[in-house]
Amino acid sequence: MSEDRRPRLLVVDDEPGILALVQRFAAAEDFEVVTRTGGHALLTELPALKPDVALVDRNMPEVAGLDVLRMIREVDPDCSVILMTAYATVDSAIEAVKLGALDYLSKPLDFDRLRELLNTVRHGIERRRRLLAVDSDLASRFEFCGMVGRSPVMQDLFDMIRRLAPHARTALISGETGTGKELVARALHRLGPRRDRKFIAFNCSAVVETLFESELFGHTRGAFTGAMEAKAGLFELADGGTLFLDEVGELPQSVQAKLLRVIEYGEVQRVGAAEGRRVDVRIIAATNRQLFDEVVAGRFRQDLYYRLNVIEIGLPSLRERPEDIPYLTAAFIKEFAARFGKALVGVSPGAERLLHNAPWPGNVRELRNVIERACMLSDGRILSERDVLSVLGAVAPCPAPAPRPAAPASTDKAREVEAALDRRLVEQVLQQVGGNRSAAARLLGISRRALYRRLDSFGLR
Ligand SMILES: Nc1ncnc2c1ncn2[C@@H]1O[C@H](COP(=O)(O)OP(=O)(O)OP(=O)(O)O)[C@@H](O)[C@H]1O
Ligand SMILES: [Mg+2]
Known part of the structure; x- marks a missing residue:
C-alpha cells in the first residue's frame, strides 16, 4: 500500500445488497472500497487493483470464493483475504484458513468482527511502514x-x-x-x-x-x-x-x-x-x-x-551472510528508485522471505540485478512478493561459482519455486507483449533461443 492512499478493500460478492452494505461500512472505517460482483475478471485486474485486503463471498455462481482466494494468494500474496459465507461449517473454515485466508465470517456479517479484522490489516500496514523507515536509516550506517x-x-x-x-x-x-x-x-x-x-x-x-x-x-x-x-x-x-x-x-x-x-x-x-x-x-x-x-x-x-x-x-559468499540481505536490498532499492524515478521505499515481508531463501549463486551481483529488475517493473511504494518472484528466475544466470558445499534443503525448495514461476512469468510476459517473442526475450533478459528452449520445455511452442 502506498503512503498517500487509504488502505484498499476489495469486496467480491454476487449480491449487490452485501456490496453496498460493506462499502458504506468500510468507507466509514477510512478504507477505500472497490466492489466486484464476481471473480471472472480479477486475474487480470488484480495487479492494477492492488488491494490490501479482500472480502470474498464463498458461494458465487461463476467463480467460487475458494478459487478467488487461491487466485489472490497466487497473484498478490501480500493481500489478506477474508472469506464470508451463509453456510459456515468448521471444515470449510479450516480449509479456507489452510489456503491462506485471514479469517472466515458467517453471514449475516458481524460488523464488529469485520472492524477488528480491518484494523488488524491496517496496523500490519502501518507497522511495516515504520519498519521500512528504520531499515533505510540503518542501511546507511552499515555502509563502508x-x-x-x-x-x-x-x-x-x-x-x-x-x-x-x-x-x-x-x-x-x-x-x-x-x-x-x-x-x-x-x-x-x-x-x-x-x-x-x-x-x-x-x-x-x-x-x-x-x-x-x-x-x-x-x-x-x-x-x-x-x-x-x-x-x-x-x-x-x-x-x-x-x-x-x-x-x-x-x-x-x-x-x-x-x-x-x-x-x-x-x-x-x-x-x-x-x-x-x-x-x-x-x-x-x-x-x-x-x-x-x-x-x-x-x-x-x-x-x-x-x-x-x-x-x-x-570474501564470504552471500549464502554465508544472509543477515546482510535486507540491508543490501534496502540500499539497492534506494539506488534504483532514484535512478528510475520511482517511489519505492522497501519490500513486503513475503518478498523479504523470498530474498532471504534464494540460493544466490551469483552473490551480491545477482541480488542487485534482481532488485534492479523488480524496481523497473514495480509501480508501488513497496516491492511485493510477486514483483520479486517475477524476476527471481528471469535474471540472466551468472557464471557458475567456484565449487561450493552442497546446497542446503531450503535452497532446493527455492529452486523448485523458481522453476514453477518461470513458466508463469514467461506466459505473463508473452501476454504483455502480445505474443512477440523477440520482445518477450528482451524483457526477460534472455536470448531468443533460450526463450524457445523454455517454451519447448513448457510445451508452449
Ligand atoms: N557489500 C556490497 N555492498 C553493495 N554492493 C555490493 C557489495 N558487494 C558487491 N556489490 C555489488 O555487486 C556487484 C559485483 O561486485 P564486484 O564486481 O566487486 O564483484 P566481484 O567479486 O569482483 O565479481 P567477479 O568475480 O564476478 O568479478 C557490483 O555491482 C557491486 O557494486
Ligand atoms: Mg570482479
Whole structure:
C-alpha cells in the first residue's frame, strides 16, 4: 500500500445488497472500497487493483470464493483475504484458513468482527511502514566505501581494510563471483596513500594470450609484427597508483614470471626493450578460484602466489551472510528508485522471505540485478512478493561459482519455486507483449533461443 492512499478493500460478492452494505461500512472505517460482483475478471485486474485486503463471498455462481482466494494468494500474496459465507461449517473454515485466508465470517456479517479484522490489516500496514523507515536509516550506517554489510564477517572485513589500506603493497582478494572483490580493491586504493593517483583495473581473463605482455608491460616500436608505435603498458600507466589484476589465476606462466620480477625489483621491461624501467605500483590481485589449488596443480607459480598472498582478504559468499540481505536490498532499492524515478521505499515481508531463501549463486551481483529488475517493473511504494518472484528466475544466470558445499534443503525448495514461476512469468510476459517473442526475450533478459528452449520445455511452442 502506498503512503498517500487509504488502505484498499476489495469486496467480491454476487449480491449487490452485501456490496453496498460493506462499502458504506468500510468507507466509514477510512478504507477505500472497490466492489466486484464476481471473480471472472480479477486475474487480470488484480495487479492494477492492488488491494490490501479482500472480502470474498464463498458461494458465487461463476467463480467460487475458494478459487478467488487461491487466485489472490497466487497473484498478490501480500493481500489478506477474508472469506464470508451463509453456510459456515468448521471444515470449510479450516480449509479456507489452510489456503491462506485471514479469517472466515458467517453471514449475516458481524460488523464488529469485520472492524477488528480491518484494523488488524491496517496496523500490519502501518507497522511495516515504520519498519521500512528504520531499515533505510540503518542501511546507511552499515555502509563502508560503497559496500553494505552488517554481518560480523563483513564488519570485520571492513575493519581489516581500514587497517591495511595505508600499508599494504600487495594484496590478494579471493571470493566467489559477485561477492564484491573489485569493491574491496577500490576501497584499499581509496583509503591508501595513493588515493589521488590512478587505479587501473585489468581483467586477466579478457585478454588473448599473445597480447598479455604488451598490455601489461608495453612494447617498443617494431617489437613484433603490427607494433607500429612504441606503447606504454599498464604498469607504466599506473605508476604511483594501483593496478588491479582481476582473475589473476588466468595469467599465462610466461607473464607470471615477468610479474614476479616487477613485484620483486620494481622494474618493467617493455616487450622488445633491452632495458627495464622503474615503476612504483601497488598490485592488488583477485581470484574467484582457490588459487592455491592452481599452485598445487602446477598452473600458478608458487613464488608468485606467496608474493601476492602477503595479505589475503577472503570474501564470504552471500549464502554465508544472509543477515546482510535486507540491508543490501534496502540500499539497492534506494539506488534504483532514484535512478528510475520511482517511489519505492522497501519490500513486503513475503518478498523479504523470498530474498532471504534464494540460493544466490551469483552473490551480491545477482541480488542487485534482481532488485534492479523488480524496481523497473514495480509501480508501488513497496516491492511485493510477486514483483520479486517475477524476476527471481528471469535474471540472466551468472557464471557458475567456484565449487561450493552442497546446497542446503531450503535452497532446493527455492529452486523448485523458481522453476514453477518461470513458466508463469514467461506466459505473463508473452501476454504483455502480445505474443512477440523477440520482445518477450528482451524483457526477460534472455536470448531468443533460450526463450524457445523454455517454451519447448513448457510445451508452449
Ligand atoms: N557489500 C556490497 N555492498 C553493495 N554492493 C555490493 C557489495 N558487494 C558487491 N556489490 C555489488 O555487486 C556487484 C559485483 O561486485 P564486484 O564486481 O566487486 O564483484 P566481484 O567479486 O569482483 O565479481 P567477479 O568475480 O564476478 O568479478 C557490483 O555491482 C557491486 O557494486
Ligand atoms: Mg570482479
